[in-house]
Every structure is written in C-alpha cells, then in structure tokens.
Amino acid sequence: MRGLAVTAEMTIRDLLGRRTVVLLLVLVPLVFYAARRDDFQGQAVRFASLGLAWAVSTVALFATNSVRPLEPRLRLAGHGSVGLYLGRLTSTVGLGAVVAGLYAVLVALDQETVNPWSAVLALVASGTIAASLGLLVGAIVPRELEGMLVLITIVGLQMIIDPTKAVAEALPLWSTRELVGHAVDGVGDVDAAIAHWALYGVGMAVVALAITAFRLRRRRHVVYVDATVEPVVAAGRGVTRPVSGDRG
Template sequence: MNRLVTVAEMTVRELLRRRGVLLLLLLMPLTFYLIRRDAYLGQSVRSLLLGVGWAVSTAALFATTAARELEPRLRLAGYRPHHLYLGRVLGLWTVGLIISVPFFLLPMIDGAELRYGGLAAALLCSVAVAAPFGMLIGTLLPREMEGTLLLLTVVTVQMLIDPAGSGAKLTPFWSTREIATWAVDHTDQGYLSRGVLHGLVVTALLVVGVAAVASIRLRRRRHLRHLPVG
C-alpha cells in the first residue's frame, strides 16, 4: 500500500508542479462550456463533462509517457508492475477530482437548474473513465502525438454520435451523457442507473486493459542487458 501511495504522490506532484499544464487542463472544460452556453443548457453541461474527460485523459496520457524513463529505476528498486499502474491511476483520479471541483460549482454559479447530485455523479464517471483511458493510450502508443490525435478522434466521435444509437454505448464517455440527461432534463431514474452502470463497467475494463498491457511491457525488463561472456 505504501508503494501505491508513493507512486500516486509522485504522479500528483508531477502534474501539479506544471502550472501551465494545469491551467490548460482547466481551460479545456471551461471553453467547452462557454461555447455551448448560449445554446440548450443540456449541451453546455454535456460539453463541460466531455471537456473534463478530455482534460483528465490528456493528463493521463502525458503522465504515462513521461513515466517511461522512471519506471525501470523503480522496478530495480523493488516496485512491482501493479504498484506503478495502480499508483498512477490513483494519482490521476486525485488530480481529476481536483480539476472537477470548479466545474461542479460553475453551473451552480451560472444559475443552472440541475440535479446537482447527477452532475456530481457524471463528473465522477468522467474522471473514473478518463484516467485509465488516457493511461491505456499512453501505454499502447509510445509517442505523445499519436496518442493526442487518438484522444481528439474519440472526443470528436463522442460529440457527434447519436447518444440513442446502439454504437454510442461503445464510446467511453457515454455514461456521462446519460447521467447528464437525467440531471438536466429531469428524466426518469433509468438514465442515471444506465449511466452509472456503464461508467463502472468501462472503468473496470480499462483498468484491466492497462494492467494487462503494462504488466507485459514492464516484465520484459528492457533495463537489463546481458553482457557477452569473454
């Protein structure tokens, strides 16, 4: 447990000390919200939630790629693969919650008539999904440019796809749109239940995916070199 906390603290400190990056992460959801503010309220809230998801996913992507050079040294120090990826996801969830606080208050200050319990649940789902999603992309794609383009593609599809269509459930942030519909339009409880269930399932699948890929990569021990015997 101590090693998980240590990796989580390292992740949080690495992200929080980059004030410019943190400012940009806060700017993303705010921009999404303000662009849609003059339109239907539900669109502005959904855009806000998607912006939070994109911001946390981007932070997770860069944190994962930045940690590649440090991981071999941590492995030599006795850290196991699960210490590294679970500790990092805990740290990213922490940063995501910090980022989410002002965006929970923003619609309230703006006078939006929402179910704020639903908004909190949607933000939690967005952060829960985004952290392992960005980590998985960062683990699979070693270069930040490719990972960023993939994230941009996913967010674009998420914004354009019909949430009522069957294919929409395959997108990672469908849960936040369902919960946002319950929070904004005051629909029946089914939207909340489906959204929360989808968020939990997707989060679990992504964490398992990160665990599988990271374990295989870290156990290759690329930091070890066998010297030829003279």
C-alpha cells in the same frame, strides 16, 4: 504495492511542476462551458463534461509517457508493476475528481438543472473515466502525438454521435452523456449509466495494468545474488559484479 506511493508522488510532482498543464486542465473545460453557456438549457453542461474528459485524458496520457523511462529502474529497485500502475491511476483519477468537483460547484450555482445530483455524477464520471482512458491509450500508444489523435477521435466521436444508438454505448464516455441527459432533460437511465461507468473504468484499468505488467515483466537473464552485488547483463547471461570492496 511498494511502488504505489512512489509513482503517485512522482506523478503529482511532475504535473504540479508544469504550471501550464495545470492551468490548461482547469481552463479547457471552462472554455467549452462558456462557449455554450448562452445556448438552450443543458448544452453548457454537456460541453463542460466533454471538455473535462478531453483535458483529463490528455493529462493522464502525458503522465504515462513522462514516467515511462523511470519505470524499469523502479522495477529493478523492487517495486511491483501493479503498485507502479496503481500509483499513477490513483493520482490521475484523484486529480480528475478534484477538477470535476470544481465544475460541479460551478454548474450547481450557474445552471438550473432538473437533477443537480445527476449533473455532479456526470462531471465526476467524465473526470474519472477520462483518467483511465488516458492511461490506457498511453499504455498502448507510446508516442504523445499519436495518443492525442486517438483521444481526439474518441472524445469527438462521443460528442457528435447520437447517444441513443447502440454504437454510442460502446464508447467509454456514454455514461456521462446519459447522466447529463437525466440532469437536464429528465430522461436517461441513471442505473445503466453508473454500471457503464464502473465497468468501463475497471475494464480499462485492468487492460492497462496487464499491458504495463507485461512491459515491465522481470527478465530471466538477470540474476540477483544478494544486496552487495549489482546485476549486469552480458552476452545474454546473468552475471554479477561487486558494488564495492575487493574485486579480486
């Protein structure tokens, strides 16, 4: 787990260093929320949760792509692939939960919902599931443009599809719509939504971890002798070269 703290710190620094990204992360769900605030009860909450999912998943996608070139070096430095992925997962899920908490306060103060706790759960589910989704798409699709199109398709489909249809439950954000339905309309299976949230979150994290571990697997043609030599790959064989000192 040596790479967990390193990758988490790198991810947070990279995201906080991009002030525009942080600003958009906060403003995009607000735009979705404000656009439907004056409509009938609950539409603003639904759109805020989906806007939050879109923003957090996109940030997680960018976080994956930005750290990708550094991961092989960290792997050679002795950091495990599990720790490297969990560090990125922890930081992005934590960031999504923080933003979701801010919008939970906004919804609690601005909306009259049947069950405010379900609304809070819906927003937190949106932020955390979206982080896992963005990391998974980033692991599968290495390019940002294609990854964003995949996220637009998933989030948009979840927004327009009837949540009562069986295909809706196959999508990762079904739990958020179910929880919003319980918060606003008093309908919806909260237990099923929480189970869907947990299973999808863990499932996507495991798949992304497996992909990351395979991509960063240790090459057998690189041979490590001791701390005083530097591994060099030449002609398909593992050879070594002194880092300093007598080269004769």
